[in-house]
Amino acid sequence: MSSVSSPYISPSASVNRMMLNVIMALVPGTLAYIWYFGYGLIINLIVAISCALLFETSILLLRKRPLKPYLSDYSAIVTAWLFALCIPMHSPWWLIVTGIGFAMIAGKHLYGGLGFNPFNPAMVGYVVILISFPKDMTTWFLPMQVSSGSLSFIDSLYFTLGLLEPQQWDALTSATPLDQYKTGLGMNLMISEIRQSPVFGDFAGVGWEWIANWWFLGGVFLLYSKTIRWHIPFAVISGMLLISLIFYVVDPDSVASPGFHLFSGGMMLGAFFIATDPVTAATTTRGRLLYGFMIGALVIIIRRWGGYPDGVAFAVLLANMAVPLIDYYTQPRVFGVNPPEDH
Amino acid sequence: MSTNPSVFRFHGGLHLDGRKTESLTRPLQHASLPSELIIRVSQHIGEPNIAAVKVGDYVSRGQLLAESSELVSAPVHAPTSGTISAIEERPVAHPSGKSALCFILIPDGKDTRYEYDQGWCNTHDLQPSDLLRLIRAAGIVGLGGATFPTEAKLTRANQQKINTLIINGAECEPYITCDDILMQTHAAEVIRGVQLLQTILQPQQTLIGIEDNKPLAIKAMQQALQQSALPHTSIKSIPTLYPSGGEKQLIKLLTGHEVHSTQLSFEIGVFCQNVGTCFAITEAVDHCQPLTSRIVTVTGPGVKNPGNWVTRLGTPVSHLIELAGGYSVQQPKLVMGGPMMGLNLSSDQIPVVKATNTILVLDHLDQPTAQECVRCGQCAEVCPAQLLPQQLYWYSKTRQFELAEQYHLFDCIECGCCAAVCPSHIPLVQHYRFAKSEIWEQRRKTYNADRSRKRHEFREARLLKQKQQDEEKRRLKREALAAKAAEQQKAQAADSSATPTIDAVQAALDRVKARKKAQLVEPKNTSNLTPDQQRQIDEANSRRKNINQDKS
DSSP: OOOOOOOOOSSEEEEHHHHHHHHHHHHHHHHHHHHOOTHHHHHHHHHHHHHHHHHHHHHHHHTTHHHHHHTOHHHHHHHHHHHHHSSSOOOOOOHHHHHIIIIIIIIIITSSSSSTTTOHHHHHHHHHHHHOOTGGGGGGETTTSSSSSSHHHHHHHHHHHTSSSGGGGGGGGEHHHHHHHHHHHHOOOHHHHTTTTTTTTTSSSSTTHHHHHHHHHHHHHHHTTTTTSHHHHHHHHHHHHHHHHHHHHHHHHSSHHHHHTTTTTTTTHHIIIIOTTTTOOOSSHHHHHHHHHHHHHHHHHHHHHSSSSSHOOOOOOOOHHHHHEEEEEEEEOOEEEEEEEEO | OOOOOOOOOOOOBBBBOOOOOHHSSSSOOOOOOOOOOEEEEEOSSSSSSOOSSSSTEEETTTTTEOEEEEEOOOOOSSSSSEEEEEEEEEOOSSSOEEEEEEEEEEOOOOOOOOOOOOTSSSSSSOOOHHHHHHHHHHOOBBBTOOOHHHHHHHHHHHTTTTOOEEEEOOEEEEEEOOHHHHHHHHHHHHHHHHHHHHHHHHEEEEEEEEETOOHHHHHHHHHHHHHHTTTEEEEEEEOBBBBBTSSHHHHHHOOOOOTTTTOOGGGEEEEEEEEHHHHHHHHHHHOOSSSSSSEEEEETTTTTEEEEEEEEOOOOOHHHHHTOBBBBSSSOOESOOTTTTEEOOOOOOOOTTTTTOEEESSOOOOOOOOOOOOOOHHHHHTTTOOOOHHHHHHHTTTTTTHHHHHHHHHGGOOOOOHHHTTTTTHHHHHOOOOHHHHHHHHHHHHHHHHHHHHHHHHHHHHHHHHHHHHHHHHHHHHHHHHHHHHHHHHHHHSSSHHHHHHHHHHHHHHHHHHHHHHHHHHTTSSSSSOOHHHHHHHHHHHEEEEEHHHHH
């Protein structure tokens, strides 16, 4: 197989370029995140990315693989970045190390590394710590715009390193809009009553809705640069809108609007950045639509009936699991095999 | 007779950088004769040829050099006059760089033509059967690259009703311009070839498909078509999209019909032929000229003056490179054919054959290191066969050939679109070629094993049958003998004189018995002694007796 044979045209696209595009597309939303929620995200990102690179390097050494080609595909950075965006601000360092460790070792390299992992590594890491450390994973800070104060960069760093007592910042923390909505509904409150809380903005959470807009913009860049195809984001969003619309039309008092769902939690990030991970997504055209629709529908089902306020991570992992089946049953008709009736 | 923009689409395909202008800046030239021509004995798909001339023979241009009596074959003719100096193995264009039997022809520079007998070719009143004979005798093969003997294809197609004749002028691969320049300069001859094909096939319509990046060729062809006034023939401008020149892709583009993956195109009433082949047919029929030359594009970033040359078959690549001004790079990489499907040449001493449309000189061939497949699915988007290349790659790599076949590996036309877009830079087509050859090898082994087993079983059965037959024969013989004996007995019983005979037999048996009995008693060495010997023995015995008594 070593001899060179046709075609002799070198592809201009590369995996590294794709990953760089994803990182570039993440920048605007990340900046908006920092604008609304403070420096904590920067520290999260720094800890998560360095941790991911460290794990990646050591596993590659253990697996006796060359470092440069694997490290320069930037996939570890993308995984760490997505992970950092999912976890709460000012998470303790050990939480990040655990999550990233699980993502890189169990989620990725135990399966054989990039290209062989059936589950989205970032979501594997996130779900592991979400289930294992529920308290730490639900300590969310208020957006600075509606909060009585905010942490400085040094405070954030100390917080992450465990040098500050979390209790003294209780006033700055609050449940996320999705969480409040779930708790409120549990207390038989009307949507209109729940939305009295200052964390709600125009149609979703303050800050969150604008961050979601920026994720959308990043997604448009990914589509434009042909890093991703439209099928998965379109199917995720339409699946979500369709299912939530059905519930909303039936009972608008106790069900949040489709718009609220769209701009809350990990919806937009998930649709454009997480569900579109090519390695773990369906590959056929029809399969991608089905896979995306499944994620969108599952998010609403989990948000409505599940034990967690948001369901993007679980929905993505469940859909990942179905990918081999989806791909098998959505194979395109091969040219010249059972052609449709001729003209 | 007009450009019809209404064409059907095929799935996938690539918009490639054409790179065709380089070789179109110069007019079509005639390549000079090299110092020696290396003419492959077999230049077609099918049964191999057998040499018809010997070393040392003087041959003229167009004289038969090699042919085969098999159905699927095409003879080879001398490209110029000269002497056959050797018939030997020479490196040829082949995926694994192997050698093949070639005639070495030293041209004498006179280029005299071989005069065929009257009736070999005839410009008037040719019947389809005459045309077929002539096309075969002229050694014409599909010049689009497949090199399938044209006469064999026509004969098989003629057994069906052909509704549509398609003339392939797409020339979709980058760099290649030989068909383009042929249509620009020899449109009338191409159209004449189309007319001859129509005579043979009697199609209801003829469609000439040309990619829309060849406006000059389309114009020239339209003019020639108008002058010829061929009925039911039209030129269709098709969008420039690789691989529109693939036979099944072109048929889909022009007719909307999809050739079934197990079918040949003429089974749905469509016959496809390349423009170069049409020109070759005209040459044979109207000018009594067998296929001894073709247009070759010499181009690429590694050659100084790209262009097109009418080249004698057998011309070494190095000679064409010289005509094109030589190499412009330090380490040129040679490809016979286009950059998508061409063959990598091991040296420039390899000769031009009937299949050679292009000599592409690249400055580098290095393939970047492949990364793992990330299942992005871009390969599936561009695949004109609507396959799932990522699945095929996975099954080929892990040697799950049965699954690869289930995913229609053999519908892959190796166009290279998938590999050209793969962000992981995986040489996908190499993997498919490997899988295909492994499967063929397996099939060959299975076939051989089956055949051996069948032969063994047949032998066993044959031996068993033989044995049974022998036994039957013996039994019949025994029975016959017994019957004969019984008959004799009966006859003897009837005859009274038979009794003494039985006595005589009995007497003989008794004698034999007595003799045997006598033989059973072995004679001792003490019998038959003389009286003197007997006396001595007695004396010795008495002495022994005395001694024994003394002892006691």
